[in-house]
Amino acid sequence: MIKIRNITKTYSKETVLKIDYLDINSGQTFGLVGNNGAGKTTLFSALLDLIKPTTGEVLINGINVRTSEDWKSFTSAFLDESFLISYLMPEEYFYFVGELRNFSKKQVDEFLKQFEDLFNGEILGGKKFIRDLSKGNQKKVGIVAALIGDPEVIILDEPFANLDPTTQIRLKKIIKTLSQKVGVTVLVSSHDLQDVTEVSDRIVLLEKGLVIKDIKKTKKTLQDLETYFNKE
Amino acid sequence: MIQLIKLEYKSFFRSATLGGKIAAKIFMWLSYIYIFFMTIGLAFVHGSGGAAFIKQEADVENPFLLLNSNMLFYIFAFWVVGRYFGQATPIINMKPLLLLRIKRDKIIRFSLNKTIFSFFNLISILYLLVFSLTIYSPEKFDLTQLIFWNLSMYLILYITNFLNIYLNKKDRVVIVLGVILAIVYALDFFQIFSFNPISEWIFYMFYEDKILVIIPLIILAFTYYRVIQFFKNNFFIDTGLRKKVMEAKQDNLDFLNRFGDMSTFLRNDFRLIKRSKRARTTALMSLLFILYGLIFLGTQDLLGDTMLFFGYLFSTGGFIFTFCALVPSWDSQHYPFMMCQNIKYVDYIKSKWYLGSFGVIIATIIALPIYGFFGSYHLIAVLSCGLFNLGVNSYLTLWAGAFTKVKIDLNSFKNAMGNSKAFNSKTLLLTLPQMVLPLVLYWAVSTFFGHTIGCVSVGSIGILGILFKDLVLNIIIKTYKIEKYSTISAYKETN
Numbered sequence: 261m262i263k264i265r266n267i268t269k270t271y272s273k274e275t276v277l278k279i280d281y282l283d284i285n286s287g288q289t290f291g292l293v294g295n296n297g298a299g300k301t302t303l304f305s306a307l308l309d310l311i312k313p314t315t316g317e318v319l320i321n322g323i324n325v326r327t328s329e330d331w332k333s334f335t336s337a338f339l340d341e342s343f344l345i346s347y348l349m350p351e352e353y354f355y356f357v358g359e360l361r362n363f364s365k366k367q368v369d370e371f372l373k374q375f376e377d378l379f380n381g382e383i384l385g386g387k388k389f390i391r392d393l394s395k396g397n398q399k400k401v402g403i404v405a406a407l408i409g410d411p412e413v414i415i416l417d418e419p420f421a422n423l424d425p426t427t428q429i430r431l432k433k434i435i436k437t438l439s440q441k442v443g444v445t446v447l448v449s450s451h452d453l454q455d456v457t458e459v460s461d462r463i464v465l466l467e468k469g470l471v472i473k474d475i476k477k478t479k480k481t482l483q484d485l486e487t488y489f490n491k492e
Numbered sequence: 493m494i495q496l497i498k499l500e501y502k503s504f505f506r507s508a509t510l511g512g513k514i515a516a517k518i519f520m521w522l523s524y525i526y527i528f529f530m531t532i533g534l535a536f537v538h539g540s541g542g543a544a545f546i547k548q549e550a551d552v553e554n555p556f557l558l559l560n561s562n563m564l565f566y567i568f569a570f571w572v573v574g575r576y577f578g579q580a581t582p583i584i585n586m587k588p589l590l591l592l593r594i595k596r597d598k599i600i601r602f603s604l605n606k607t608i609f610s611f612f613n614l615i616s617i618l619y620l621l622v623f624s625l626t627i628y629s630p631e632k633f634d635l636t637q638l639i640f641w642n643l644s645m646y647l648i649l650y651i652t653n654f655l656n657i658y659l660n661k662k663d664r665v666v667i668v669l670g671v672i673l674a675i676v677y678a679l680d681f682f683q684i685f686s687f688n689p690i691s692e693w694i695f696y697m698f699y700e701d702k703i704l705v706i707i708p709l710i711i712l713a714f715t716y717y718r719v720i721q722f723f724k725n726n727f728f729i730d731t732g733l734r735k736k737v738m739e740a741k742q743d744n745l746d747f748l749n750r751f752g753d754m755s756t757f758l759r760n761d762f763r764l765i766k767r768s769k770r771a772r773t774t775a776l777m778s779l780l781f782i783l784y785g786l787i788f789l790g791t792q793d794l795l796g797d798t799m800l801f802f803g804y805l806f807s808t809g810g811f812i813f814t815f816c817a818l819v820p821s822w823d824s825q826h827y828p829f830m831m832c833q834n835i836k837y838v839d840y841i842k843s844k845w846y847l848g849s850f851g852v853i854i855a856t857i858i859a860l861p862i863y864g865f866f867g868s869y870h871l872i873a874v875l876s877c878g879l880f881n882l883g884v885n886s887y888l889t890l891w892a893g894a895f896t897k898v899k900i901d902l903n904s905f906k907n908a909m910g911n912s913k914a915f916n917s918k919t920l921l922l923t924l925p926q927m928v929l930p931l932v933l934y935w936a937v938s939t940f941f942g943h944t945i946g947c948v949s950v951g952s953i954g955i956l957g958i959l960f961k962d963l964v965l966n967i968i969i970k971t972y973k974i975e976k977y978s979t980i981s982a983y984k985e986t987n
Contacts, residue, residue, distance in 0.1 A: 308832050312977040333834045342984070343829040345760065346902060347767040349740045359756045360834045387740045389767065391902075409834070 539626025781810025811851025883957025
């Protein structure tokens, strides 16, 4: 589904990302781990054509993200609060995203029903704009919006950070359900090794922009990763 | 106290504005200096009887009486209402200090006392001082009495200072005051009723009777005490320091549906204008621009037809020059989001063009009857300016937007005027060709073929622009695509 070829990103001589070859198959749930500055967000930004890589190219479903915009119709993402429109109410924001993805208001309402638990009564029907929601609630809005309209590729940067334990558990369930759907590729990054190993079936460990480990998840994966980060 | 001053010092010299935006700071200081000298000049002119001369009112030969009779109006207009727009509550940036080992009282007093030296207050004192020095002559005035009158005025000034800090949370009071003020001014202007004698009687008393200085002193002490009490009771993270939250309401924008695909975006832009103070102020300002042509009405003999044409260009294009000049910066907070959604970049830009056209069309519709009232000469001019703005200037603004790259913090507390970035030098520079081009064309054609043909030539270029919309937008989008990455990273920067 996603092909990464010879991608590098260099900021004034400092290379922050260097991946020669990485393929992510359709239907995979892909976990990206690494310390601060490992290049996780940079990689995701390059996938979404938000930064211009110094060399190399990204193909989503065979479409070069830099030369065509067609990948946008089946790709969605939530990277940070810049994916929210602060002056909208959550409903208005969902409807907006829905409209862009050819979902009617009714379809969006229907879709949102499954997230009642996650929203915990604090998001919908309130009298607040997104800018006045708590950080955690803002994140919930952004993540749910990224799921509207049956996207085939979903990119979530640090989805578990800033969320309360209950929400984290619910979100993990949601991601697991997603990954069971045929043809849905989910990319998740996290600092939290346990969270990310729990939801992913493949883990890539980045370190200073390089792929250090690329492993299929087994029972031992979490332990392996912990040992790796421990020795540093 | 010393530590607090040190903190202020650091916050000034280490602010990001000092590093990158020195030009804005210099501009600010230049305008301060300008206002400083203007104030001295104004006070001098007023003091030496210039105002009476200009007004040609023989009965107000004494400038001191004139000032006193206008004092009531000045105090409300300038000191209370004017200050409301120009001055922010000083308490807001005090949040981090709350946790430190500084007494709550001390923080409050410090931030209140800081306002004593605000530019606004100092300039008012300067005016009164220069004015008093100019009018003073031993034969006419008693020095001690004049000094005491000055003292009283300073005290009244500071009453308004602290009153305003107190009022800053209450928009309605200021609106009511503003309305009263407008009525008072209108009554006076149309010579229905003048408050001047009352004002003169009140303020002249402070000169006649030194002991009356006690009154403003007591009121000031009381106001100061009240403000301190107010903040003491409200100076907690969860109450006084929290930003005001506007209650969200669903709005019905279905009328926009007729614009098809574009309505999705137009709806958001309408909501932006409705809900963000910054955007609202800018949009309202563009409405004021409609009246800009009035300035040049009747000056044709003096300045020529071209200046009037210039005025009409602004009248119909105000929205483009103010609001659209900051497109796509209005979306800066969620630009990456927009770039990842299921929309073609060109459609997104097109929606912004529609927004601009909307503004031009509305302004032209409002301006047509206003200026058309003065004859078909004006009707044609307004119409052709509207067409030119629609068909040429809208594109130029949009094209320049690709380079603007100014991040706008929609959630900031600052007033639109308080933020130096509201005035972007690049966007101002761009209005030059936007103005010069049609003006030169109009001037050249109308000199030889007369006004009507001049207007038609400018208007038809506008129509051409509208016809070739898709072609022009496709050219513009190329620039946007090249600039995309640096725009995203510029919007990411925190300032």
